[in-house]
Structures are given as C-alpha cells and as structure tokens.
Amino acid sequence: MxxxxxxxxxxxxxxxxxxxxxxxxxxxxxxxxxxxxxxxxxxxxxxxxxxxxxxxxxxxxxxxIKRIKEMYGVIDKGDHLFIGSLTTLRELESSELVKNRFQALHEAVSSMGSWQIRCLASIGGNLCN
CATH class of the missing domain: 3.30.43.10 (Uridine Diphospho-n-acetylenolpyruvylglucosamine Reductase, domain 2)
Structure with missing residues (x-):
C-alpha cells in the first residue's frame, strides 16, 4: 500500500x-x-x-512497518525473553512476564517518556535512536 x-x-x-x-x-x-x-x-x-x-x-x-505482525510480541523462551522490535514500550510495561521476571526492564520502560509516548514508541525504534 x-x-x-x-x-x-x-x-x-x-x-x-x-x-x-x-x-x-x-x-x-x-x-x-x-x-x-x-x-x-x-x-x-x-x-x-x-x-x-x-x-x-x-x-x-x-x-x-507498523503492519508487520511477525515483528510484535513478548515471548518466554525459558532462559531468555523474545521481544519483537515493534513491541511498544507500553506493551512491555504492562506485560506480567516482564513485571515478574525482568524487573529491571520493567522499571526502565516504565520511566521512558510519557504514557502517550510509551503507547506509540517501539522498543526497536528506541534502540535504533
């Protein structure tokens, strides 16, 4: 399109x-x-x-690239976590998996930008910038 x-x-x-x-x-x-x-x-x-x-x-x-579904998600891989590059900061912040097992990541994304920015900003975009 x-x-x-x-x-x-x-x-x-x-x-x-x-x-x-x-x-x-x-x-x-x-x-x-x-x-x-x-x-x-x-x-x-x-x-x-x-x-x-x-x-x-x-x-x-x-x-x-927002419509590319395979680039989203937070998946438990046992000893590590898979995070799709289009996953928003808000999705990470609200993930029970991240809250319970990766507290440092949860705290980091919770402190980034405003709530509105966390709803739009992707983890991949933040790593690239």
Whole structure:
C-alpha cells in the first residue's frame, strides 16, 4: 500500500514524500532495497515525525512497518525473553512476564517518556535512536 502525501507548507508536516505500508518483512526489505538510502523507516514515528515537522529531516520516502505482525510480541523462551522490535514500550510495561521476571526492564520502560509516548514508541525504534 502506498500514497504520495503532500503536506508541504502546512503546519502538520512541511514536506512531500511517498508513504508505504508493507505487510511483511520480505515486502519491507524489497521496498527498502528499491528505494535506497532516501527511505526512512517508522513504526511509532515518535522521533522521525518530530524531526520532519522541525524541518531537520526531509525524507523522500517513508516506510511504515507498523503492519508487520511477525515483528510484535513478548515471548518466554525459558532462559531468555523474545521481544519483537515493534513491541511498544507500553506493551512491555504492562506485560506480567516482564513485571515478574525482568524487573529491571520493567522499571526502565516504565520511566521512558510519557504514557502517550510509551503507547506509540517501539522498543526497536528506541534502540535504533
């Protein structure tokens, strides 16, 4: 799915870009390979969209990976925890598994940003930024 979004010279986002929403990791990889380094990836958009609004970054393409289901989840793997990169900070904060077995992680994500940011921000996005 893709759109050409022109919000140039608006107070919302001061630039024009093509917007894509891949449904799978394979589709996202193909898109990013095709679009090259001018493509910016978002999931929650809590960092990139602020930079775009401020005029610091002017992407030609935005690839929103939020619809890729296999990149979500908190799964107990016995001696370790699997956390999908699109899992939000709020999902980690509210996970009973994280609360009970990984208290340091729970405390860390509970202290990050506001409640609204934790509902949008992904763990993968925070690690990348």
């Amino acid at each position: 893709s759109w050409n979004i022109n919000l140039a010279n608006t107070r919302i986002i001061p630039c024009e870009f093509e917007y894509y929403e891949p449904d799978s990791v394979d589709e996202a990889v193909r898109l990013l390979d095709k679009l090259g380094p001018e493509a910016k990836v978002i999931a929650g958009g809590t960092d990139l969209l602020v930079q775009v609004k401020m005029g610091v970054v002017k992407p030609k393409y935005i690839v929103n």
